[in-house]
Amino acid sequence: MGNILFNVGYGHFLVLAAVLFLIGVAGVLIRRNALIILMSVELMLNAANMTLLTFSRMWGDLSGHTFALIVIAVAAAEASVGLAIVVAVFRGRRNVDVDRLTTLRH
Amino acid sequence: MMRFLIMITSAVLAWGAVDAFVQVAHAQPAGQQVPGNPRARVQPNVNVTKVHPHSDRVESKGKGMALLFWAFAAASIGGALFVITRRNLIAAVMGMVGSFLGIAAIYMMLYAHFLSVVQMLVYAGAIMVLFVFVVMILNRPEDEPVAPSGRAGQAIAGIAILYLVGRLIMLLWKTQPANPAAAAAAPPVTAEGHDWGSVKAVGTDLFNGGLFPFEAISILLLVAVVGAIAIARPLHEDQDNTGEPSTPTPAGGGK
Numbered sequence: 078m079g080n081i082l083f084n085v086g087y088g089h090f091l092v093l094a095a096v097l098f099l100i101g102v103a104g105v106l107i108r109r110n111a112l113i114i115l116m117s118v119e120l121m122l123n124a125a126n127m128t129l130l131t132f133s134r135m136w137g138d139l140s141g142h143t144f145a146l147i148v149i150a151v152a153a154a155e156a157s158v159g160l161a162i163v164v165a166v167f168r169g170r171r172n173v174d175v176d177r178l179t180t181l182r183h
Numbered sequence: 184m185m186r187f188l189i190m191i192t193s194a195v196l197a198w199g200a201v202d203a204f205v206q207v208a209h210a211q212p213a214g215q216q217v218p219g220n221p222r223a224r225v226q227p228n229v230n231v232t233k234v235h236p237h238s239d240r241v242e243s244k245g246k247g248m249a250l251l252f253w254a255f256a257a258a259s260i261g262g263a264l265f266v267i268t269r270r271n272l273i274a275a276v277m278g279m280v281g282s283f284l285g286i287a288a289i290y291m292m293l294y295a296h297f298l299s300v301v302q303m304l305v306y307a308g309a310i311m312v313l314f315v316f317v318v319m320i321l322n323r324p325e326d327e328p329v330a331p332s333g334r335a336g337q338a339i340a341g342i343a344i345l346y347l348v349g350r351l352i353m354l355l356w357k358t359q360p361a362n363p364a365a366a367a368a369a370p371p372v373t374a375e376g377h378d379w380g381s382v383k384a385v386g387t388d389l390f391n392g393g394l395f396p397f398e399a400i401s402i403l404l405l406v407a408v409v410g411a412i413a414i415a416r417p418l419h420e421d422q423d424n425t426g427e428p429s430t431p432t433p434a435g436g437g438k
Binding site: 082083084085087088089090091092093094095096097098099100101102103104106107108110112113115116117119120123126127128130131133134135136139140142143144145146147149150151152153154155156157158160161162163164165167168171172173 | 246252253259264272275282286294295302305306309310314317318321344347348355356379380392397404407411415417
């Protein structure tokens with residue numbers, strides 16, 4: 078037990094990333110607000126980034142850093158477009174409840 | 184006797200200082216770069232010193248590192264739980280910021296200094312502001328935060344998620360690096376003599392191996408900017424939320 082507590086290795090980082098990813102999955106599954114779902118997607122992307130950086134450190138290869146940088150850029154683009162869609166949906170129907178979004182038109 | 188001790192102590196100190204100075208003076212040219220050709224003076228000295236003068240060479244292990252790891256892991260997981268449980272959207276966004284800052288500190292422990300700073304700037308700065316703006320635009324409390332479903336559906340979903348957790352954690356916990364001794368020590372400097380995870384090291388890798396994804400990302404960001412503006416713009420001029428009042432208030436127009 079003390080070994081697990083005080084001897085932090087790569088498994089700790091990977092398991093932390095897995096837990097964060099699963100919290101994101103749970104958020105996407107159980108919440109109905111589109112904004113919270115977008116935040117959960119961002120959490121999952123961050124967890125994937127942490128896994129990339131851990132593997133990059135384990136294998137001594139800097140490509141993981143490059144890939145994580147690209148993932149961050151894609152996440153920024155995804156957030157901007159996703160939030161624009163949320164604003165457009167809210168303008169049309171006054172709520173962002175994904176269970177009530179059953180059609181693509183206004 | 185006292186004077187003798189002082190002499191010996193000062194001699195040892197002076198020797199240590201001179202030794203350190205000599206080491207720094209030897210290591211210094213490795214960091215200096217000729218403006219025209221950056222490798223001109225770096226290359227011969229890398230083989231001698233092997234250590235970049237700005238390198239801290241601090242190994243992130245031990246009990247202090249474990250304490251910090253658990254603190255930041257608790258911050259990131261707590262923030263993530265805050266995101267998916269709060270009804271107040273501003274509280275959820277603030278939990279997300281706390282989670283992202285904890286994740287940035289974890290990146291720092293993985294020697295990803297540059298990525299850590301980028302994480303703080305992009306996520307805890309830009310994306311957080313974007314989310315707060317949209318929350319303020321929506322300005323509407325949530326009716327029912329959690330999707331309603333039957334007791335059986337919730338049980339099946341919970342069991343499925345727990346199974347996923349268990350299998351993922353078991354798989355990741357057993358992952359071993361190819362060279363455990365090298366992976367346990369502080370990371371080496373790169374072939375160019377830069378610190379692991381620094382701006383120079385990541386930039387060298389990015390522009391050597393990832394040049395095409397980099398250019399593709401720039402196009403993607405441009406498309407995202409145009410798309411976000413095109414989507415968020417109101418479709419019709421008479422729609423509300425355009426900023427200008429379409430109908431005058433009766434108090435001002437009446438006579």
